[in-house]
Amino acid sequence: MRYGMVINIQRCIGCDACTVACKSHNGTSPGIFWRKVVKLESGTYPAARYQFIPLLCNQCDDPACANVCPVKATVKLANGIVHVDLDKCIGCRYCMIACPYDVRQFEANPEAEYFPGKGLSPWEEIMYTKHQAGTVDKCNFCEDRLAQGLDPACVVTCPVEAMTFGDMDDPNSEISKLIAARNPQPLKPEAGTNPAVLYIS
Amino acid sequence: MTTATKARTSPVMLPGLIGLAALVVLGIIAWGYQLSQGMSVLGIGQAVVWGVYIAAFFTLAGLASGLVIIAALGDLLDITGIKENRRAILIGALATYVASGIMILMDIGRPLRVLNMVISSNMISPFMWDFLALALSVILAAIYLFSGSRNRWLPVLAGFVAALVIIMEGWILSMSAGGVLWRTGIMPALFLIEGLMAGAAVLLIAKPEHAATDWLRKALMILIPIVVLLNVFEIATVLYNGDPDAQVATRLYLKDWIFWASVVLGIVVPIALLLWGGKTRTTHIITGILVVLGVFLAKYVILVAGQAQPYMLAPVDYTPTLPEIGGVIGISALAGLLFLLGLRLIPSKES
Numbered sequence: 001m002r003y004g005m006v007i008n009i010q011r012c013i014g015c016d017a018c019t020v021a022c023k024s025h026n027g028t029s030p031g032i033f034w035r036k037v038v039k040l041e042s043g044t045y046p047a048a049r050y051q052f053i054p055l056l057c058n059q060c061d062d063p064a065c066a067n068v069c070p071v072k073a074t075v076k077l078a079n080g081i082v083h084v085d086l087d088k089c090i091g092c093r094y095c096m097i098a099c100p101y102d103v104r105q106f107e108a109n110p111e112a113e114y115f116p117g118k119g120l121s122p123w124e125e126i127m128y129t130k131h132q133a134g135t136v137d138k139c140n141f142c143e144d145r146l147a148q149g150l151d152p153a154c155v156v157t158c159p160v161e162a163m164t165f166g167d168m169d170d171p172n173s174e175i176s177k178l179i180a181a182r183n184p185q186p187l188k189p190e191a192g193t194n195p196a197v198l199y200i201s
Numbered sequence: 202m203t204t205a206t207k208a209r210t211s212p213v214m215l216p217g218l219i220g221l222a223a224l225v226v227l228g229i230i231a232w233g234y235q236l237s238q239g240m241s242v243l244g245i246g247q248a249v250v251w252g253v254y255i256a257a258f259f260t261l262a263g264l265a266s267g268l269v270i271i272a273a274l275g276d277l278l279d280i281t282g283i284k285e286n287r288r289a290i291l292i293g294a295l296a297t298y299v300a301s302g303i304m305i306l307m308d309i310g311r312p313l314r315v316l317n318m319v320i321s322s323n324m325i326s327p328f329m330w331d332f333l334a335l336a337l338s339v340i341l342a343a344i345y346l347f348s349g350s351r352n353r354w355l356p357v358l359a360g361f362v363a364a365l366v367i368i369m370e371g372w373i374l375s376m377s378a379g380g381v382l383w384r385t386g387i388m389p390a391l392f393l394i395e396g397l398m399a400g401a402a403v404l405l406i407a408k409p410e411h412a413a414t415d416w417l418r419k420a421l422m423i424l425i426p427i428v429v430l431l432n433v434f435e436i437a438t439v440l441y442n443g444d445p446d447a448q449v450a451t452r453l454y455l456k457d458w459i460f461w462a463s464v465v466l467g468i469v470v471p472i473a474l475l476l477w478g479g480k481t482r483t484t485h486i487i488t489g490i491l492v493v494l495g496v497f498l499a500k501y502v503i504l505v506a507g508q509a510q511p512y513m514l515a516p517v518d519y520t521p522t523l524p525e526i527g528g529v530i531g532i533s534a535l536a537g538l539l540f541l542l543g544l545r546l547i548p549s550k551e552s
Contacts, residue, residue, distance in 0.1 A: 031247065064378040070328040071317040090317055091240075091310020093250040094328050098377045102510040106250055106310070109241040133239055134310025190444070191378045 002061075002080035003141055004168035004196035005155070006175055006184045007054050011162035014039055014052035018154035018163070022056075025142060025153035027127020029112045032105045034139040035154055054162070056154070057082060057103045057139040058186065058195030065095035065104060080168075080196055081141055089135040096136060100191035104138045107131050141165070168196060214541065221538040228531010231524040232307050240310055242524050249508045249519035254308040256501035257529045258301050259370050260399065261536060262335060263392060263500075264493070265297035266363035267400025269342050271420075273360030276350040282413020283404075284350070288549055290404065291346040294363075296539035298339050304532045327376050331369035338362045346547070367396040374507065382450040382507035387435045391428065395496045398424045402471075402492035405485045414485065421492065422475055425468055428499075453517070454506040459498055467495010 014037050022028070022035045035056035043049055063082045066074040073088035074095055096104045110131035113120055120128065131137060142152040150156070155165045166175035178184070184198035235242055245252045272290040275283025283290070306312045322329055341359040350356055371389030374380055401420045404413070439451045454460055471488045478484040509517045521529075 033247075067323075068326045068328060068377070070323050070326045070332065071314075071321045072323045073317075073321075088314070088317055088321060089311065090314045092305075092308070092328065093245075093310070094326070094373070094377075096250045096379075097374075097508070098379050100378045102248075102379070105247055106240075106245070108243070108245075108310075109239040112241070132311075136310075193378060 001078070001170075002168045002196060003059065003146070004080065004166070004175055004198065005056075005141070005152075006164045006178050006182075006198045006200060008162045008164075008200040009051065009053060010200060011160045012037070012052040012054060013160055014050065015159065017157050017159055018054060021153040021157035022139070025145070027124065027130060028105070029107070029110045029124075029128065029131065030114055031112070032107065032110075032137075034105060034137070035103070053187075053199070054154075055101060055103055055187075056197060057141075058101050058193065058197040059141065060193035060195050062193050064098040064100065064191065064193050068094045068098040070094065079146075081143060082138075083140060083143070084135075084137055086132045086135050086137065089132070091134040091136065093136055100188045100193060101195075104136050106136050107133055109133060214545075218538065218541055221534045221541070224534030225531050225538055227527050228529075228535065231527030231531060235307070235524050235528070242522060244520050244522045244525060246518070248510070249505055249517050251308075251504055251508065252519055253501060253521040253525050253529055254304055256497060256504050257532065258304040258308065259392070259500045259504070260493075260497045261297050261301035261304060261532070262370060263367050263396030263496070264399040264403060265294045265301060265342075266338065266366045267396040267398070268294035268297065268403065269338065269345075269363035270360045270397060271400045271404065272345070273356035273363075276356040277353075277360075280413065280416050282410035283416065285410075286404075286413070287349070288346060288547075289407070289544060291342050292543035292547060293403070293407075293536075293540045294342050295339065295346065296543055297536045298335065298342070299539055300532050300536035302335070303535065304529075307528050307532070327369060327373045331366065331373055334362060334365045334369050338366045364393060367393045374504070379510075380507040381444070381446040382454060382503065382509070384447070385435055385439075387431050391431050392500075394424050394428050394431065395499065398428065399493050399496045402489040402496075404489075406489035408482065408485075414480065418475055418480075421471065421488070425472055425492075429468060450506065450509050453509050454502065457502050457506055459502040460506070463495050463498035463502060466491050467499060471495070 016037050019033060019036055023033070026034055028034060035054060038053045038055055040051045040053065041048060042051060059080055059082050063074065063076055066076055066082060070092065071088050071090055073085045075083055075085070077083050093106055096106060110133055111120070111128050114124065145152060151165050155163045164175050164178050166173040168175055168179065170176055179198065182200050184200045186195040186198055243252065268290050271283060272287050272294070274280065275287060306315060309315065318329070318332055341362050345355050345359045348355065368389040371392035374383035375385055375388035377383060398421060401417045401424065405417045405421070436451060436455070439447045443451065471492050474484050474488045478488070505517055505519050
């Protein structure tokens, strides 16, 4: 089994609903984005256009982050997810340096309030227990939702169904059929990490 | 050396110790503030995750290794003024290695978990290679310090492992898939030359005998142009035929005023002083300080600029905060303090 995601950039409208769904589900603190939508401008008026590129952990088959981690805090699971063991992480941030996709996030202060001076909300109090100060964390395809048979929060939130998620090793899965039909490509293939997040552009 | 002997009896030793100790206390306060408030008090963020602490670590570890290599060369090439001062040079190297290790502890988010480096080692990580090389270099430098050059293989081995420390640091960056500016085989070579430059510069400041001064001046006159050439080769190659991301990163690098400060302060002025500044004590002190400062700035700018991501296409946003600056000053002072204490406390067992 290898979980993967295909993102159709032609469909993405840059609404950031996935960004908000991710933050809400994972309870990340202010300034931390396990996924984000990069907005690129190209061309000049009147032929200028926006291009939206959702970025998240690419769950690489040969993850540069796991290779450089000095303490094996980042490991590749059998289901393809690149998992971070927060209890092992020493916070050296070498994985962030090594990641070609700039998607790992350093939790400098995971107890920061969204509304400074107002104290933590009940939701923040619950969710912040999942994070550890001084460690690096990232998207894990919502492992907790997958355990319940649910797709990642970003996938189910997208209003234009720009993302297709599933098992890339199953030839009958929707994602495998989409890969066969549309030949989506990874970002920065020259990095040699063989990502499980592919893009239709 | 004269440096060792003088340091034991010098009337300026005590004020020097007190001044350095005060700066070390400043560093401890800065680190304490960082530990109590969290790493959000540092200038690092999600874009630039390695800042001035890592630049200082690279500089200090490079300097320490450069000192070990020069001490080894002094014995192997029979360089007057270097071999006689082996003890002081190696004490300086050990003091600087210790300081560089503490610098890394200050940089990591979970310093109490550093033992995971031992109990859960990932041997394919360049970070781990550097950790092992540094630990081995400290051990070899200490053995070299206490046993002298009776065994001719010892300076060879100590110098080789010290060189490996610097090479590993270059590899930490050049083997990183994320840094388009660093993915070049020149990085380890550049770091190696800069480490030797820093070592030679510090020794020039330390007022060795005349013969050693001449050797160090010649060494700098050779090493500085090599650094220039390596940079020119790399930049010209990337700008002419590099991949687009590397070209963007290189242009950002060249636009950074700190890059040009490192060129002027660490290359142009020192070369001018070496050529036309005479052989006065003042010239040597200024040259040495500028070379070390230039090496530090060069490491800082290539480290920070190299973290520009192609998706952002914007200058990286990083300014060191007061706790970071205090920490770097404190750790640098710690190297000096340990050096002076080492000169006084470590018995001389020269062969």
